[in-house]
Amino acid sequence: xxxxxxxxxxxxxxxxxxxxxxxxxxxxxxxxxxxxxxxxxxxxxxxxxxxxxxxxxxxxxxxxxxxxxxxxxxxxxxxxxxxxxxxxxxxxxxxxxxxxxxxxxxxxxxxxxxxxxxxxxxxxxxxxxxxxxxxxxxxxxxxxxxxxxxxxxxxxxxxxxxxxxxxxxxxxxxxxxxxxxxxxxxxxxxxxxxxxxxxxxxxxxxxxxxxxxxxxxxxxxxx
Amino acid sequence: xxxxxxxxxxxxxxxxxxxxxxxxxxxxxxxxxxxxxxxxxxxxxxxxxxxxxxxxxxxxxxxxxxxxxxxxxxxxxxxxxxxxxxxxxxxxxxxxxxxxxxxxxxxxxxxxxxxxxxxxxxxxxxxxxxxxxxxxxxxxxxxxxxxxxxxxxxxxxxxxxxxxxxxxxxxxxxxxxxxxxxxxxxxxxxxxxxxxxxxxxxxxxxxxxxxxxxxxxxxxxxxxxxxxxxxxxxxxxxxxxxxxxxxxxxxxxxxxxxxxxxxxxxxxxxxxxxxxxxxxxxxxxxxxxxxxxxxxxxxxxxxxxxxxxxxxxxxxxxxxxxxxxxxxxxxxxxxxxx
Numbered sequence: 001x002x003x004x005x006x007x008x009x010x011x012x013x014x015x016x017x018x019x020x021x022x023x024x025x026x027x028x029x030x031x032x033x034x035x036x037x038x039x040x041x042x043x044x045x046x047x048x049x050x051x052x053x054x055x056x057x058x059x060x061x062x063x064x065x066x067x068x069x070x071x072x073x074x075x076x077x078x079x080x081x082x083x084x085x086x087x088x089x090x091x092x093x094x095x096x097x098x099x100x101x102x103x104x105x106x107x108x109x110x111x112x113x114x115x116x117x118x119x120x121x122x123x124x125x126x127x128x129x130x131x132x133x134x135x136x137x138x139x140x141x142x143x144x145x146x147x148x149x150x151x152x153x154x155x156x157x158x159x160x161x162x163x164x165x166x167x168x169x170x171x172x173x174x175x176x177x178x179x180x181x182x183x184x185x186x187x188x189x190x191x192x193x194x195x196x197x198x199x200x201x202x203x204x205x206x207x208x209x210x211x212x213x214x215x216x217x218x219x220x221x222x223x
Numbered sequence: 224x225x226x227x228x229x230x231x232x233x234x235x236x237x238x239x240x241x242x243x244x245x246x247x248x249x250x251x252x253x254x255x256x257x258x259x260x261x262x263x264x265x266x267x268x269x270x271x272x273x274x275x276x277x278x279x280x281x282x283x284x285x286x287x288x289x290x291x292x293x294x295x296x297x298x299x300x301x302x303x304x305x306x307x308x309x310x311x312x313x314x315x316x317x318x319x320x321x322x323x324x325x326x327x328x329x330x331x332x333x334x335x336x337x338x339x340x341x342x343x344x345x346x347x348x349x350x351x352x353x354x355x356x357x358x359x360x361x362x363x364x365x366x367x368x369x370x371x372x373x374x375x376x377x378x379x380x381x382x383x384x385x386x387x388x389x390x391x392x393x394x395x396x397x398x399x400x401x402x403x404x405x406x407x408x409x410x411x412x413x414x415x416x417x418x419x420x421x422x423x424x425x426x427x428x429x430x431x432x433x434x435x436x437x438x439x440x441x442x443x444x445x446x447x448x449x450x451x452x453x454x455x456x457x458x459x460x461x462x463x464x465x466x467x468x469x470x471x472x473x474x475x476x477x478x479x480x481x482x483x484x485x486x487x488x489x490x491x492x493x494x495x496x497x498x499x500x501x502x503x504x505x506x507x508x509x510x511x512x513x514x515x516x517x518x519x520x521x522x523x524x525x526x527x528x529x530x531x532x533x534x535x536x537x538x539x540x541x542x543x544x545x546x547x548x549x550x551x552x553x554x555x556x557x558x559x560x561x
Contacts, residue, residue: 115358115360117356118362120347123346124352124417125419125420126349126351127373135373140364
């Protein structure tokens with residue numbers, strides 16, 4: 001009998017991570033797109049680092065940073081009573097850092113491609129930056145938003161190295177589907193590993209199919 | 224006889240500076256980076272309430288920059304803008320090109336108290352303006368009606384939308400998005416959107432450059448109608464003389480970032496040496512010899528006017544030239560516009 005808990009955990013992690021990244025990525029990309037400054041390139045490079053870094057390297061440093069022996073971990077533990085090592089919140093924080101470029105980069109490209117007159121026209125109509133963002137900029141960034149959301153969701157569902165490092169494999173807490181596959185293979189339980197693998201494959205394909213269908217429909221209808 | 228200047232000018236000998244009836248006081252300097260290198264924009268002017276000012280000049284003269292500074296979309300190096308009693312911009316160290324009278328009027332309240340004390344830059348969204356961009360800047364995801372609804376302040380009467388749709392003849396198109404509108408329809412939508420919030424100042428950045436002659440003529444009507452109906456104070460950037468003659472009651476000719484001439488269009492563009500019964504402007508489209516005279520065809524508004532000229536009168540005229548046609552008791556004369 002297949003244990004659905006790792007799949008459910010993966011799904012919860014992906015939904016939470018994507019939601020947080022949307023809230024974080026939109027203002028961050030908006031801010032990065034406003035004025036080009038040399039020091040902003042440094043921030044862009046830091047955000048994009050997880051794209052080129054082996055996940056185990058990122059996971060290793062996060063493990064060190066969040067451990068109660070290190071200053072950040074100790075501060076979190078002492079002041080907020082939060083422990084991020086081998087816990088689900090730890091997985092979420094690590095996933096947010098790991099998937100940040102997959103949300104910020106499409107949105108940044110989207111913001112930069114919008115004609116500046118759109119934002120300016122809204123301001124000349126007396127609208128605040130917030131109203132302009134919600135009513136003018138974001139509706140014209142639909143493709144970038146869909147791309148960012150799907151990439152983050154799929155990336156989180158599939159991540160292994162970072163969650164393994166920071167979360168380990170505690171059933172019901174940090175044992176997500178990708179880790180479960182690894183565990184089952186280690187124990188030579190190939191049929192069980194196959195169940196999880198097939199479920200992830202089906203889920204990933206369905207998400208991508210849905211996105212392409214939406215994009216096809218969107219591109220057919222005139223703006 | 225020259226008409227009286229619209230705004231009292233500083234005269235060195237006058238003991239008491241006249242009160243300036245300015246509604247808008249504008250002064251700004253900014254280094255412009257043009258195709259021909261760096262150039263200093265240094266402009267100051269005042270405008271009466273309800274008037275329509277045209278900014279005329281070659282591209283790169285700084286016309287659009289002036290509109291953008293007024294709208295708060297571009298920050299000048301130094302500048303001062305007062306709209307009615309509201310201070311929009313004050314960088315605190317305005318240029319010396321402002322006359323003493325202008326400076327006094329711009330920096331004191333009616334009570335005589337100074338209003339400039341520190342640097343001020345009112346953000347765009349806090350200025351009561353309407354702006355029609357050269358490319359219209361319509362929101363691609365909104366229908367014509369939605370654009371107007373978005374522009375209308377929450378407290379405003381919703382009936383304004385139907386009023387504007389009717390005035391701009393957009394009722395039939397109100398549920399269309401910009402991609403399905405022609406250039407002229409987009410222009411009318413942009414104009415209606417800019418007027419919806421009843422701005423104190425309407426800024427039009429060459430709004431008619433993307434439409435053909437016939438449409439331009441019609442759209443000028445819409446601009447004139449809206450300007451009068453809503454009692455707007457309007458600044459129009461244009462390089463099309465007939466439009467300026469038709470719409471504006473004040474024109475500033477800009478060259479290399481400086482004011483070349485300023486005044487009513489007839490005074491600015493036409494030499495006041497004839498007393499004519501009728502006058503209009505146009506562009507020469509054809510010059511054809513006929514026996515001992517020449518027949519000169521002039522495109523005025525959207526019709527062709529044929530005028531006979533002698534060989535002497537024909538000298539100095541060429542196809543494409545902008546001219547004034549004046550009639551002195553049934554005897555039309557043609558002369559170049561300076």
